[in-house]
Structures are given as structure tokens and as C-alpha cells.
Amino acid sequence: MNAQAGKIVAAVCFGGLVSAFQVGSCSAQTLMLQPASASTNMGHFGTYDPVYAIDESGLSATYVSGVTEFDTFVASTHTVSGGSSFTTWFSQTSTTGNFDFDLGGSFSITAMAIWADPQGIGQTVNEFTLLADDNPAFTSPTNLGTFSANDGSPNPTNFGQAFTFTPTVASYVRMVIISNHGSSLTTGFVEAAFGVGEGEEPCLADTNGDGVVSPADFSAWVAAFNAMSPACDQNGDGSCTPADFSAWVANYNAGC
Numbered sequence: 594m595n596a597q598a599g600k601i602v603a604a605v606c607f608g609g610l611v612s613a614f615q616v617g618s619c620s621a622q623t624l625m626l627q628p629a630s631a632s633t634n635m636g637h638f639g640t641y642d643p644v645y646a647i648d649e650s651g652l653s654a655t656y657v658s659g660v661t662e663f664d665t666f667v668a669s670t671h672t673v674s675g676g677s678s679f680t681t682w683f684s685q686t687s688t689t690g691n692f693d694f695d696l697g698g699s700f701s702i703t704a705m706a707i708w709a710d711p712q713g714i715g716q717t718v719n720e721f722t723l724l725a726d727d728n729p730a731f732t733s734p735t736n737l738g739t740f741s742a743n744d745g746s747p748n749p750t751n752f753g754q755a756f757t758f759t760p761t762v763a764s765y766v767r768m769v770i771i772s773n774h775g776s777s778l779t780t781g782f783v784e785a786a787f788g789v790g791e792g793e794e795p796c797l798a799d800t801n802g803d804g805v806v807s808p809a810d811f812s813a814w815v816a817a818f819n820a821m822s823p824a825c826d827q828n829g830d831g832s833c834t835p836a837d838f839s840a841w842v843a844n845y846n847a848g849c
Contacts, residue, residue, distance in 0.1 A: 622662065622790070623662070623663040623664060623703055623704060623788040623789070623790060624658075624659055624660060624661060624662060624663055624788070624789055624790070625656045625657070625658055625659070625660070625661040625662070625663050625666055625786055625787075625788070625789075626658055626659065626696065626700060626702065626786060626787040626788065626789040627647060627649070627656070627658035627786055628647045628694040628695060628696055628697065628766075628785070628786070628787070629695045629696060629697030629698075630644070630647075630694075630695045630697075631643040631644060631646055631647045631682075631692065631693065631694050631695070631785075632692075632693050632695075633682075633684065633690065633691060633692045633693065634686075634687075634690045634691050635684035635685065635686055635687045635688075635689075635690035635691070635692065635770070635780065636684055636685035636686040636687075637682060637683065637684065637685055638683040638684065638685040638779055638781075639683075639685075640679065641681055641682055641683035641781065642682065643682050643692070645679055645680055645681055645682055646681070646682035646692075646781075646782060646783065646784055646785055647694070647784070647785060647786070649784065650679060650680045651672055651673055651680030651681055651708065651783035651784050652670050652671070652672065652673065652708060652783070652784055653670055653671050653672070653673055654666070654669075654670045656670075656786070659789070663704060663706070663755070663788040663789075664755065664788075666753070667706040667752075667753035667754075667755045667786075668752060668753065668755075669752070670708075670752065670753055671708070671750050671751055671752045671753075672708050672709070672710075672711045672745070672750070672751045672783045672784070673711075680783060681710060681712065681781055681782070681783050682781050682782060682783075683710075683716070683779045683780070683781035684779050684780045684781060685779070687780075688770075688772075688773050688776065688777065688778070688779060688780045689770050689771060689772065689773075689780070690769075690770055691767050691768070691769055691770070692767070692768040692770060693729065693765060693766070693767050693768075694765065694766045694767075694768070694785070694787075695729065695764070695765055696763065696764055696765065696766065696787065698764065699727065699762055699763070699764050699796075699797065699823065699824065700762065700763065700764075700787075700789045701760050701761065701762045701789060701790055701796055701799070701802075702725070702760070702761060702762075702763055702766070702787045702788060702789055703757060703758065703759075703760045703761075703788045703789065703790060704755050704756060704757045704758065704787065704788030705723060705755070705756050705758075705766070705785065705786070705787050705788070706753045706754065706755050706756075706784075706785065706786050706787070706788070707742050707753070707754050707756070707782050707784070707785050708751055708752075708753050708754075708782060708783040708784040708785075709742060709743060709744060709745030709746075709751045709754070709782060709783065710745045710751075710781050710782055710783060711745050711746065711747060711750075711751050711783065712745075712747065712781075714744060714745075714746070714747060714774070714775075715744065715773065715774045715775035715776035716745075716773060716774070716776040716778075716779055716780060716781050717742060717743075717744050717745045717773060717774055717780075717781065717782055718742050718768070718770050718773055718780055718781075718782050719741055719742060719744070719771070719772045719773050719774045720739065720740070720741050720770075720771040720772045721739070721740055721741075721742070721768050721769060721770050721771055722736065722737075722738070722739045722740075722768075722769040722771065723736075723737035723738060723739075723740070723756075723758065723766060723767070723768060723769075724736060724737065724766065724767040724769065725737055725761045725763035725765070725766050725767075726763060726764070726765050726767075727762075727763065727764050727765070727802075727822055727823050727824055728764070728765065728822065728823065729765050731765065731767055734767065735761050735763070735802075737758040737759070737761060737766075738756075738758050739771075740756045742754050742756075742782075744774040745783075751783070753784075755788070757788075760790065761802060762796065762799060762802030763802070764823055766787065768785075797827050797840075797841070797844045798810055798827075798841065798844040798845040798847070798848070800813035800814040800817060800824050800841070801813035802824075806845060806848055810841075810845065811841070811845075814827070814837075814838070814841045817833075818833060818837065818838070821833045825837055827840035827841040827843075827844055828840035
């Protein structure tokens with residue numbers, strides 16, 4: 594391996610480093626994934642803080658992130674009585690804008706679930722676009738698609754709504770809120786969570802995020818190293834260093 598200005602500029606002979614190039618997928622049962630934190634450029638009305646949209650406080654049941662099965666939980670769990678400032682997020686400065694989720698790591702996500710606002714008609718998110726990226730600035734996002742959520746009814750029986758997309762490895766997800774269901778005052782929702790494949794917490798060797806562990810991931814790791822991006826960190830120490838190359842080799846050989 595040759596280095597220039599601290600960057601990897603030459604290919605590595607894999608003989609003796611990687612035991613075998615085996616291509617495998619990371620598909621599995623879909624499990625609930627709770628975001629680590631949430632933020633928005635739309636502000637929050639009073640104490641209707643974004644954190645309440647990811648802490649399970651507005652739901653009739655709770656889940657264990659990475660353990661609870663996604664489809665069953667979303668379909669069977671509903672919102673609790675509306676109006677509490679400690680169970681829901683409502684915007685303050687605008688009815689449209691960005692709501693960002695920090696997933697707390699790199700995961701292959703396959704779906705998102707939303708529980709609609711039970712406080713009043715018209716306030717729930719309607720049309721939105723989902724963007725996924727490995728950095729909080731969303732400098733090179735993957736568009737997961739544009740979706741429409743149903744409006745909530747003013748009672749505590751709003752069950753979860755699931756929105757599926759192509760499996761995508763991401764550390765951050767941005768919900769670009771395009772519209773609500775008619776309110777000119779605020780936009781909000783009770784809870785949001787993501788679906789992640791069992792055994793994909795995380796699939797570190799899949800550096801290019803295509804859902805497959807293949808030799809192409811080495812080139813993606815080199816690019817991540819040179820860019821000092823989060824995908825470079827293969828040993829989980831929070832830094833991007835040459836030690837992560839050995840960690841990537843180990844992760845590759847272990848598979849997903």
C-alpha cells in the first residue's frame with residue numbers, strides 16, 4: 594500500500610489479506626429501529642419537542658430496538674390520547690421543512706413508520722420525501738422516495754403507517770415535509786421509527802451500501818478513508834485511521 598498526503602492511492606493485493614471474496618446479502622426479518630436523536634428546522638411549538646416523536650411516549654405499547662418485529666408492531670400499536678406536550682412533536686415556525694433523524698449508527702434500513710397526530714384534523718404530515726445519507730449535512734443523499742401519510746383522527750386509535758423502500762445503508766434520514774393535511778398553524782406527528790433487517794446492526798463491510806458484501810466495497814472503503822467519512826470507521830472507535838483497514842478486512846471475512 595502506498596500513501597500520499599495521508600491518502601490511500603494504490604490498490605492492495607488481497608492475497609493473504611482477505612481469505613476469499615464471497616458475495617453475500619444482508620437481508621433478514623425486519624425489526625424496529627429507534628432513532629438516537631431528532632432535530633428539525635421547523636422549530637417546536639411550546640414543549641412539543643422533536644424528542645417526543647422518537648421516545649415511544651405517545652404509543653399504546655413500547656418496543657425493543659433491534660428486537661421487536663416491525664410489521665406486527667406497527668400494525669397493532671396505536672396512539673394514546675392526543676394533546677399532550679410530552680408525547681408529540683408539533684412545528685412552530687413553518688408547516689413544511691426538514692425533520693432529521695440520527696440513527697445512532699450505520700444501518701440497512703428498509704422502511705419507516707409514522708403514527709399520526711390524534712389531537713385534531715389536518716395537522717399530520719401528508720406528503721414527504723425521505724433522504725438517506727452517512728453524514729448529518731446530507732451532502733450526498735440517496736432519495737428513498739416520496740410518500741403520503743393518512744391524516745389522524747381526533748381519538749387515540751391511530752395505528753401506525755408503514756412506508757417501504759429499497760434497502761439502503763444510512764446513518765441519517767431526513768424527512769422533507771412537503772405538506773400537511775390542511776392546517777395553516779402547525780404540522781406534527783406522534784412517533785416515527787424505522788425498519789432494519791435482523792443481523793444488520795450494522796453491516797460494516799458493505800461500505801458502498803448496496804446490500805451486498807463484494808470486492809467493490811474495498812474501493813468504497815478507500816474512498817471513505819480518503820474523505821474521512823463515517824463509513825471508514827470499521828472498528829467502532831469513533832475515528833478514521835489506518836487501523837480501520839485491518840478492521841474492514843476482518844468485517845469482510847466475517848460477512849453479514
